[in-house]
Amino acid sequence: MTTPQNGTGEGRILVVGSVNVDLVLAVPRHPEPGETLLGTGSRRSPGGKGANQACAAARLGGDVRFAGRTGTGPDADLALDLLRQAGADLSATTEVPDVETGLAVVTVDEAGENSIVILAGANGTWSPEHLEDLRGEVAASDLVVSQGEIPAPAVDQLARFCAESGTRFLLNLAPVIDVDERTLATADPLVVNESEGRLALAALTGAEAPDDDATTVQQLRRAGVSSVVMTRGAQGAIVSDEAATIDVSSPSVVAVDTTGAGDAFVGALALGLARGERLRHACRRAVRVGAFAVTRHGAQHSYPDVGDELPAS
Template sequence: MDIKRIVVVGSTNMDMVVKTSHIPVPGETVLGGSFFMNPGGKGANQAVAVARLGGNVIFISKVGNDVFGKQSAQLFEEEGINTYHVLSDAEMPSGVALITVDDAGENSIVVASGANGNLFPDDLKDALPEIAAAGILLMQLEIPMETVQFVAQYAAEKGVRVILNPAPANTLGPELLRCVNIITPNKKEAEMLSGIKVNNLDSAKKAAKAICSQGVNTVVVTMGPLGAVICQEGKIQVVPAPQVEAVDSTAAGDVFNGALAVALSEGKDIPDAVTFACKAAAISVTRLGAQSSIPYRNEFIAGNI
């Protein structure tokens, strides 16, 4: 087993982003400002974050046989990501995300899954040896749940450390949670998993303990500018986040998860790995876009945060 090898299984999207003063409510039309397209998708973002932060990463995903899919595959290769298991779907288009970003840097996202929704367990047969030989498996929930369950169970049986970013928010069964070593919900996801309203650090601690009690060894609740709450075997620790001027929070959670996986693959303990991840996410929110916002390892060395 290569303890430094990280396998990311997840989605690839093309993000279409509009900057505007505020996110419209139902029935409201808002005249926005700048528009741009940026490669995204939670899986792809996390794979790029791992690569830029110095990790050894294999990405498993499915894209359409279209211009977005071809662009994504080319960009992954330019980032130094192993793309042998990025599959092309002959029927479905590549995934697309429509993103609105307001003046405070908050965002609203609608995703058309496209080929991501066609990434099924049978598609992963050729990649199973790579997963079994890895040190860490990192996944999210923008692909079919049956695929998430299948891969998590397989990795757990092979002794691979499983990190699950439960985004977008969804209910998770005990059979999946039993396969997960580390789960990384944000506030909304922690609420769904715990049944506890999360609006500050105290409620996040309660939610983290409740999720831990469901059988997950380590829970990391990400709290944006408040940092992260760790519950490890029932013990609570708060890791503060660097204070920055937020421009766009798109992909901040993905950067956090990619950075967490890299730090753990380098032998850091959970608190130090979460500290590293908070720094990476803080850099990302100071920039527009998803993959365009992901920092490189040398930015830490340069003391940018």
Template sequence: MQNVSKSKIVVVGSSNTDMVIKASRLPVPGETVIGGEFMMNPGGKGANQAVAVARMGGQVTFITKTGNDLFGRQSMELYNSENINTDYVFSDEDHPSGVALISVDVYGENCILVAPGANAALTTADIEKARKEIEEAEILLMQLEIPMETVEYAAKIAAEKGVKVALNPAPAQTLSNELLKCLYIITPNKNEAEILSGIKVRDWDSAQKSADRISEKGVDIVVVTLGGLGALIKEGSSYYRVEAEKVEAMDTTAAGDTFCGTLCVGLSEGMSIEEAVRMACKASAITVTRMGAQASLPYRHELT
């Protein structure tokens, strides 16, 4: 463990081991597709974002829960090797580490099945143990692969101390008004933006309307990620469009996590939201050209 007195960015979220098969196409229900290539990688949205922050040069603490098993021990070794503060990576004696089964086709599209394991046992009591770390952060970054009660509790602690709360609302689900009021920035993709706003997102204009609806609920900055198009930003009454880098996608796994981690690093360094999103788009474009989750995350020097 490392002695980090103050972290600029605290990530609260999931830790998984990803078991990935890349095949010519994704199977339909009841079908077996033969001829895939298998790999096993560390993953989980929370862990991916923590690693992304670290590789972009951010100072990061990761709050998560793993099982007392091989996957959990391997995860700890990896986080320490990435220079992530692991003082609040809790070990659970009763639940296994989280596991994700991922299928990827030749176009880079994926489908994911997750067994949360210990992630579902990350409680408000665990967050309370890390209260001081959260209160001293500049940014708290979270996702939704842990219990919603835990997300809301951490967000409230941070907001009360003026810590900027960033939420990647994935996997997609509805959010309470209480949580939304705690947020400084939210980064939904097209599907998540539709669930939050009730507006179908197809293009820049509909993304802007969706962002308007979401911001009405109390969020300072809304960034709707649009895949190959780029990202639409709403900050106050201002809007920005950031075009995506043109690349050939191999695997879109962790692209959103790369985006969020990089975005938070940019903001912590004093960049404008437009500058931070531009850097995040560049980083996520690199991610989709590589296989795997954390294995695909770029380092800061690769963005030049």
């Protein structure tokens, strides 16, 4: 059942999550274990799943407030630069003294596929107590978004606030962390990729998840998750709610860098849901936004603005 909302009714989004600097290394291919490989380039840019998702929604015209935690110094400025340019409200973002801003080391091969290692830095300092200042903002929002790049107790507290206020909660369980079962039940939707979906199902049921993606999605819903979106890269997504379980296909594009594309999807999905769209309709636009993002380099740099033409489905 869709969660009742007590927000503004105008599409106000609160994103609570991670903010990083991405160190992106271009490589001809991903190295084998123990292998030294010569890279072909590098760059530093804003990242973090929370900041990425907030930036994607803001660039598409969303009313977005981002609550994150950074260290001090120039990395914090870089990490928040594109969010500021996109018009996101950063008044709930905090500098943490004596802690580094989160760092993600991303390697991208010539086919556009990436692998990522994350150092949490200030993102790891989130605690349930830090959420207290956001209780009112949760109640005033039409949608709250979070991810698995901040500690599970903070995500659990955020989910409790959403349940108490009747605010819809989108949880992107990436990476999979040990959140409470009630948090998964509050998620509407739970957004996962194929492997994350299987891990979430195993955590909920204690049983081995099936190989079939659609069956995994349906079993997640039977285990108590209100709605599920499973992203599948170029194959699009599986969407399941009380109405039906359907496939949403992705446009065919030539990918140059998949970094942050899933976050572009989530940001666009959040925007549609906050504005009152049905899950399947919001997902159809979100796959087009994700497809747009893979045709450009970087994470936030690759996201479309309001006037950009999205690939046709």
